[in-house]
Amino acid sequence: MKNKLQQAGTSIIHFFDKIIPKPKQVVLENGTIVNPPRSASMYITIALVIVIVYFSKITEFELAVIFRNFTNIFDFLNQILRPDFSYYSTVVPKVLETIRMAFLGTLVGALLSLPVAFFISANINKNAKWIGASVKVLLSLIRTFPMLVYARIILLLFIPGSGPLVGTISVTIFTFSILTKMLYEHIETIDLSAYEAIESTGVTKVKAFITAVLPDILPVYFSLSLYSFDINIRHSTVLGYVGAGGIGVILKRTLQNREYNRAGMILFIVFIAILSIEALSKYIRRRLA
């Protein structure tokens, strides 16, 4: 069986030998012959082509369709690159709403994540490891779904109608799940000697954590929270697509109505907002480090 497989393997290599030319020998002045190794890039290219063909079959991707409608792209670009600046009075409040959603959601999520991360860190909570482990599994389950899914579920089941609130809650859930993970992983790597020293003076675990561990992890905690805020702003812009408030609501409407000038204005302002918040967060994070 194994021999047959090997035979098949060598025959495939022989087959490729025929279609892929061997690299040419290089002869140096003193007659030394250098044999460059066979490059793998040819095999990789063939494999890639097979994969691409296979997946485009599944996704019913047709190049012809793209070519047929190619002029639409020029039309779209032509309009979207000439933003309708008079539309700003509608766009700016919605962008601010998006930022508020992202900010509040990040804040609440970050505040919730710290105590939970403390309780599930394996090096601190040695007695209830299985509780920690099950919370960790739950957190990774929550992280499996994108923010958009939570927004849709909450809208459908719990709070229909109130977009921005649903958006904020979705951001909170997402931030909580990702930040708790990053925090407990950080806590599990830190040196707990000071924590143990303070615990030995007859102090509760919570107080020992606050006095000994918190000063140590605070810069990292702020930095991670800011980074989440960064991500959340970008994610929140599409929350409106499912009706969860923010700029996504009107972005969806303008694109559906083919008001590309207005969509261009939205993208323009979102672009500026995201870039400036990113720069600010980067600056603060550098100062914290």
Add this chain to the structure above:
Amino acid sequence: MSINFKKVGKTYDNGTVALIDVSTVIEQGEFVTIIGLSGAGKSTLLKCINKIENVTYGDLYVNDILTNNLAGKDLRTFRRKIGMVFQSFNLISKTTVLRNVLTSRVADMPLWKTFLGIYSKEDKLIALEALNKVGILEKAYTRADQLSGGQQQRVALARTVAQEPNVILADEPVASLDPITAKQVMDDFKRINIEDNITVIANMHHVDLALQYATRVIGIRGGKIVFDGPVEKVDDDVLTYVYGRKLTAADNIG
């Protein structure tokens, strides 16, 4: 505060036997050093006193209170009167010396004050007095990680003094310090022992230092107490028995 071991034994979860039938009484105000090879059970003996480790069998009384089953709030109240100093100092490196010393005052503070780091004037005074006692008051507002090893151990000692304990347990307090600094730190221990009548129980690797500062020596070998008596009674035969071989001048590092 008297500490009374009655036939105490300790076996770790991994099967290591650390203490076997240990019986001894330590009275308030003594300066006891525990000597013995690495792994003989010195640290375990110390850690059983403030219940960082729990005894496997036997009874351990502190102040006539059986400590075996202390837990929760009772355990915390009990631990407040027992200070501990560690070989690696165990300071919070990213904060000031004063704040490190103040952490020993946290036990009696409400949680929200702990969270906001608000310490009372009295607590600050106690902390500064403790720093003055070990001679590094001028470093009060320096970050802990900017100090030398000897200075850090003094901060750790000040932290323990500010806890106002009856007993200080010191686990290899000078093992990571140079000989001169080690002597200075031991002088601090001695001064606190005499001036404040605080019991000091210290594990020591340096036999010469151990004999120089202690009033009483406990020798441990293979988890058993093989010598327990005043420092004057420690001679070459005792040391040979505790360490399993003769100690020479070359073994003195202090």
